[in-house]
Amino acid sequence: GENVEQHPSTLSVQEGDSAVIKCTYSDSASNYFPWYKQELGKRPQLIIDIRSNVGEKKDQRIAVTLNKTAKHFSLHITETQPEDSAVYFCAARRAGKLIFGQGTTLQVKP
Amino acid sequence: SAVISQKPSRDICQRGTSLTIQCQVDSQVTMMFWYRQQPGQSLTLIATANQGSEATYESGFVIDKFPISRPNLTFSTLTVSNMSPEDSSIYLCSVAVNTGDPTYEQYFGPGTRLTVT
Numbered sequence: 001g002e003n004v005e006q007h008p009s010t011l012s013v014q015e016g017d018s019a020v021i022k023c024t025y026s027d028s029a030s031n032y033f034p035w036y037k038q039e040l041g042k043r044p045q046l047i048i049d050i051r052s053n054v055g056e057k058k059d060q061r062i063a064v065t066l067n068k069t070a071k072h073f074s075l076h077i078t079e080t081q082p083e084d085s086a087v088y089f090c091a092a093r094r095a096g097k098l099i100f101g102q103g104t105t106l107q108v109k110p
Numbered sequence: 111s112a113v114i115s116q117k118p119s120r121d122i123c124q125r126g127t128s129l130t131i132q133c134q135v136d137s138q139v140t141m142m143f144w145y146r147q148q149p150g151q152s153l154t155l156i157a158t159a160n161q162g163s164e165a166t167y168e169s170g171f172v173i174d175k176f177p178i179s180r181p182n183l184t185f186s187t188l189t190v191s192n193m194s195p196e197d198s199s200i201y202l203c204s205v206a207v208n209t210g211d212p213t214y215e216q217y218f219g220p221g222t223r224l225t226v227t
Contacts, residue, residue, distance in 0.1 A: 001169075032213050043202065043218040044153065051213060089152060096141065096206075097168075098216055100153045 002027040002094045006101025013080050014109055021104045023090035024072040032093040033066060033073045038103075039086045048075070080108045112137055112207050114219035122225045123193055130189045131222045133203030138183035141206035141214075144176070147221070148199045156201075159186040193226045200224070 003026040013019050025033075034049035050057045050064045050073065057064050061080075066073040077084055085108045090101040113136040123129050133142065142159040157165040157178055165178035180186040190197050203219035 034216065036218075043220050046215055046217060049215065097155055097158065098143075098204075099155070102152050 002099040004092050004099050004101040010105045012107045019077045021075045023101050025092040027094050030092040030094040035075050036089045037086045082108050082110050084108050116219040120223040128191045133186045135184045139205040142186045143204040144188045145202045146199045195226045198226045
Protein backbone atom coordinates (compact mmCIF):
# COMPACT_ATOMS: atom_id res chain seq x y z
CA GLY A 1 0.00 0.00 0.00
CA GLU A 2 0.86 3.68 0.01
CA ASN A 3 3.46 5.03 2.42
CA VAL A 4 4.02 8.74 3.00
CA GLU A 5 7.15 10.12 4.64
CA GLN A 6 7.19 13.73 5.89
CA HIS A 7 10.14 15.92 6.93
CA PRO A 8 11.04 17.67 9.10
CA SER A 9 9.08 16.62 12.16
CA THR A 10 9.57 20.06 13.72
CA LEU A 11 10.41 23.38 12.13
CA SER A 12 11.03 26.70 13.83
CA VAL A 13 11.27 29.94 11.83
CA GLN A 14 11.29 33.64 12.52
CA GLU A 15 8.23 35.62 11.58
CA GLY A 16 8.53 36.77 7.99
CA ASP A 17 10.79 33.90 6.94
CA SER A 18 9.74 31.08 4.62
CA ALA A 19 8.99 27.51 5.68
CA VAL A 20 9.24 24.39 3.54
CA ILE A 21 7.87 20.96 4.41
CA LYS A 22 8.63 17.96 2.22
CA CYS A 23 6.85 14.67 1.64
CA THR A 24 7.62 11.57 -0.38
CA TYR A 25 5.19 8.86 -1.39
CA SER A 26 5.73 5.30 -2.51
CA ASP A 27 2.85 4.44 -4.85
CA SER A 28 3.13 5.99 -8.32
CA ALA A 29 -0.63 5.46 -8.78
CA SER A 30 -1.41 8.11 -6.13
CA ASN A 31 -3.06 11.02 -7.91
CA TYR A 32 -4.07 13.62 -5.34
CA PHE A 33 -1.98 15.34 -2.67
CA PRO A 34 -3.64 17.57 -0.06
CA TRP A 35 -2.13 19.46 2.84
CA TYR A 36 -3.89 19.93 6.17
CA LYS A 37 -3.25 22.34 9.01
CA GLN A 38 -4.21 21.26 12.50
CA GLU A 39 -4.21 23.70 15.39
CA LEU A 40 -4.12 22.39 18.92
CA GLY A 41 -7.41 20.76 19.86
CA LYS A 42 -8.95 21.43 16.45
CA ARG A 43 -9.82 19.33 13.44
CA PRO A 44 -7.45 19.10 10.44
CA GLN A 45 -8.27 21.80 7.89
CA LEU A 46 -7.59 21.48 4.19
CA ILE A 47 -5.36 24.38 3.14
CA ILE A 48 -4.22 23.46 -0.35
CA ASP A 49 -4.08 20.48 -2.65
CA ILE A 50 -2.57 19.44 -5.96
CA ARG A 51 -3.58 16.92 -8.57
CA SER A 52 -1.10 14.62 -10.27
CA ASN A 53 -1.44 16.44 -13.60
CA VAL A 54 -0.23 19.74 -12.11
CA GLY A 55 3.32 20.66 -11.11
CA GLU A 56 2.66 23.67 -8.92
CA LYS A 57 -0.24 25.49 -7.28
CA LYS A 58 -0.26 28.71 -5.33
CA ASP A 59 -2.78 30.35 -3.02
CA GLN A 60 -1.62 33.66 -1.55
CA ARG A 61 1.26 32.84 0.83
CA ILE A 62 1.15 29.09 0.41
CA ALA A 63 2.22 26.98 -2.53
CA VAL A 64 2.62 23.31 -3.25
CA THR A 65 4.92 21.68 -5.78
CA LEU A 66 4.78 18.12 -7.08
CA ASN A 67 7.52 16.08 -8.73
CA LYS A 68 5.85 12.90 -9.98
CA THR A 69 9.06 11.40 -11.28
CA ALA A 70 10.75 11.65 -7.90
CA LYS A 71 7.46 11.02 -6.06
CA HIS A 72 7.77 13.96 -3.77
CA PHE A 73 5.77 17.08 -3.04
CA SER A 74 6.39 20.11 -0.89
CA LEU A 75 4.52 22.84 0.95
CA HIS A 76 5.97 26.33 0.86
CA ILE A 77 4.79 29.08 3.19
CA THR A 78 6.17 32.56 2.59
CA GLU A 79 6.14 35.56 4.92
CA THR A 80 5.25 33.37 7.87
CA GLN A 81 3.11 34.78 10.66
CA PRO A 82 2.59 33.58 14.25
CA GLU A 83 -0.87 32.29 13.29
CA ASP A 84 0.81 29.86 10.88
CA SER A 85 2.05 27.94 13.94
CA ALA A 86 0.36 24.53 13.86
CA VAL A 87 0.91 20.92 12.85
CA TYR A 88 0.89 20.38 9.09
CA PHE A 89 0.09 17.03 7.50
CA CYS A 90 0.66 15.98 3.93
CA ALA A 91 -1.33 13.14 2.41
CA ALA A 92 -1.51 11.06 -0.74
CA ARG A 93 -4.62 9.47 -2.16
CA ARG A 94 -4.63 6.09 -3.83
CA ALA A 95 -7.79 4.13 -4.67
CA GLY A 96 -9.95 6.64 -2.84
CA LYS A 97 -8.05 6.48 0.45
CA LEU A 98 -5.98 9.27 1.98
CA ILE A 99 -2.76 8.17 3.65
CA PHE A 100 -1.11 10.77 5.86
CA GLY A 101 2.45 11.71 6.63
CA GLN A 102 3.66 11.87 10.21
CA GLY A 103 3.15 15.63 10.54
CA THR A 104 5.37 18.68 10.96
CA THR A 105 5.07 21.00 13.94
CA LEU A 106 5.73 24.51 12.68
CA GLN A 107 6.57 27.21 15.18
CA VAL A 108 6.75 30.80 13.97
CA LYS A 109 8.54 33.00 16.45
CA PRO A 110 7.52 36.66 16.58
CA SER B 111 -17.12 22.06 1.73
CA ALA B 112 -19.51 20.38 4.19
CA VAL B 113 -20.66 20.95 7.75
CA ILE B 114 -19.78 17.86 9.77
CA SER B 115 -20.79 17.24 13.36
CA GLN B 116 -19.86 14.46 15.74
CA LYS B 117 -21.38 13.28 18.97
CA PRO B 118 -20.17 12.99 21.65
CA SER B 119 -17.33 15.50 21.54
CA ARG B 120 -15.59 13.65 24.36
CA ASP B 121 -16.21 10.82 26.77
CA ILE B 122 -14.52 8.93 29.57
CA CYS B 123 -15.38 5.25 29.57
CA GLN B 124 -14.64 2.20 31.65
CA ARG B 125 -12.62 -0.60 30.14
CA GLY B 126 -14.71 -3.42 28.75
CA THR B 127 -17.58 -1.14 27.71
CA SER B 128 -18.49 0.15 24.25
CA LEU B 129 -19.05 3.63 22.87
CA THR B 130 -20.88 4.62 19.72
CA ILE B 131 -19.80 7.80 17.95
CA GLN B 132 -22.15 9.53 15.56
CA CYS B 133 -21.24 11.57 12.48
CA GLN B 134 -23.76 13.80 10.72
CA VAL B 135 -23.18 15.76 7.49
CA ASP B 136 -25.35 18.60 6.22
CA SER B 137 -25.41 17.26 2.66
CA GLN B 138 -25.34 13.91 0.91
CA VAL B 139 -21.83 12.62 0.39
CA THR B 140 -20.71 9.55 -1.45
CA MET B 141 -17.78 8.64 0.75
CA MET B 142 -17.37 8.71 4.53
CA PHE B 143 -14.34 7.59 6.48
CA TRP B 144 -13.32 7.03 10.07
CA TYR B 145 -9.85 7.93 11.31
CA ARG B 146 -8.03 7.59 14.60
CA GLN B 147 -5.51 10.10 15.87
CA GLN B 148 -3.56 9.10 18.94
CA PRO B 149 -2.08 11.91 21.06
CA GLY B 150 0.66 13.71 19.18
CA GLN B 151 0.40 11.36 16.21
CA SER B 152 -0.81 11.40 12.65
CA LEU B 153 -4.17 10.29 11.31
CA THR B 154 -4.72 6.59 10.68
CA LEU B 155 -7.55 5.38 8.49
CA ILE B 156 -9.75 2.85 10.29
CA ALA B 157 -12.30 2.14 7.58
CA THR B 158 -14.40 3.45 4.74
CA ALA B 159 -18.09 3.54 5.63
CA ASN B 160 -20.10 2.25 2.67
CA GLN B 161 -23.75 3.14 2.33
CA GLY B 162 -25.87 0.01 2.12
CA SER B 163 -23.02 -2.46 2.59
CA GLU B 164 -20.32 -3.45 5.05
CA ALA B 165 -17.52 -1.06 5.80
CA THR B 166 -14.09 -1.65 4.28
CA TYR B 167 -11.48 -1.97 7.02
CA GLU B 168 -7.79 -1.18 6.86
CA SER B 169 -5.10 -3.54 8.00
CA GLY B 170 -5.06 -3.79 11.77
CA PHE B 171 -8.72 -2.88 12.24
CA VAL B 172 -11.55 -5.44 12.42
CA ILE B 173 -15.30 -5.25 12.34
CA ASP B 174 -15.78 -6.94 15.71
CA LYS B 175 -13.77 -4.20 17.41
CA PHE B 176 -14.95 -1.23 15.31
CA PRO B 177 -18.40 -1.94 13.88
CA ILE B 178 -19.56 0.80 11.53
CA SER B 179 -22.97 1.64 10.22
CA ARG B 180 -23.98 3.93 7.36
CA PRO B 181 -27.73 3.87 6.93
CA ASN B 182 -27.85 6.81 4.48
CA LEU B 183 -25.70 9.36 2.65
CA THR B 184 -25.52 11.85 5.53
CA PHE B 185 -24.97 9.73 8.65
CA SER B 186 -22.56 7.12 10.01
CA THR B 187 -21.66 5.61 13.36
CA LEU B 188 -18.47 4.04 14.67
CA THR B 189 -18.58 1.83 17.74
CA VAL B 190 -15.47 1.16 19.77
CA SER B 191 -16.16 -2.20 21.42
CA ASN B 192 -14.78 -3.85 24.53
CA MET B 193 -12.58 -0.84 25.16
CA SER B 194 -9.12 -0.91 26.71
CA PRO B 195 -6.86 2.02 27.65
CA GLU B 196 -5.06 1.55 24.31
CA ASP B 197 -8.24 2.74 22.59
CA SER B 198 -7.85 6.18 24.15
CA SER B 199 -7.61 8.46 21.15
CA ILE B 200 -9.39 11.02 19.03
CA TYR B 201 -11.77 9.50 16.50
CA LEU B 202 -12.53 11.61 13.45
CA CYS B 203 -15.20 11.29 10.84
CA SER B 204 -14.25 12.47 7.35
CA VAL B 205 -16.26 13.00 4.19
CA ALA B 206 -15.40 13.34 0.53
CA VAL B 207 -17.00 16.32 -1.21
CA ASN B 208 -17.22 16.43 -4.99
CA THR B 209 -15.65 19.67 -6.22
CA GLY B 210 -16.96 19.39 -9.76
CA ASP B 211 -13.64 18.52 -11.34
CA PRO B 212 -12.43 14.91 -11.73
CA THR B 213 -11.64 14.56 -8.06
CA TYR B 214 -12.96 15.44 -4.63
CA GLU B 215 -11.84 17.13 -1.44
CA GLN B 216 -11.91 15.54 1.97
CA TYR B 217 -13.03 17.29 5.15
CA PHE B 218 -12.97 16.31 8.79
CA GLY B 219 -15.42 16.44 11.65
CA PRO B 220 -14.42 17.99 14.98
CA GLY B 221 -13.47 14.64 16.46
CA THR B 222 -14.45 12.64 19.54
CA ARG B 223 -11.89 12.52 22.31
CA LEU B 224 -12.14 9.14 24.03
CA THR B 225 -10.44 8.29 27.30
CA VAL B 226 -10.63 4.73 28.59
CA THR B 227 -9.87 4.14 32.26
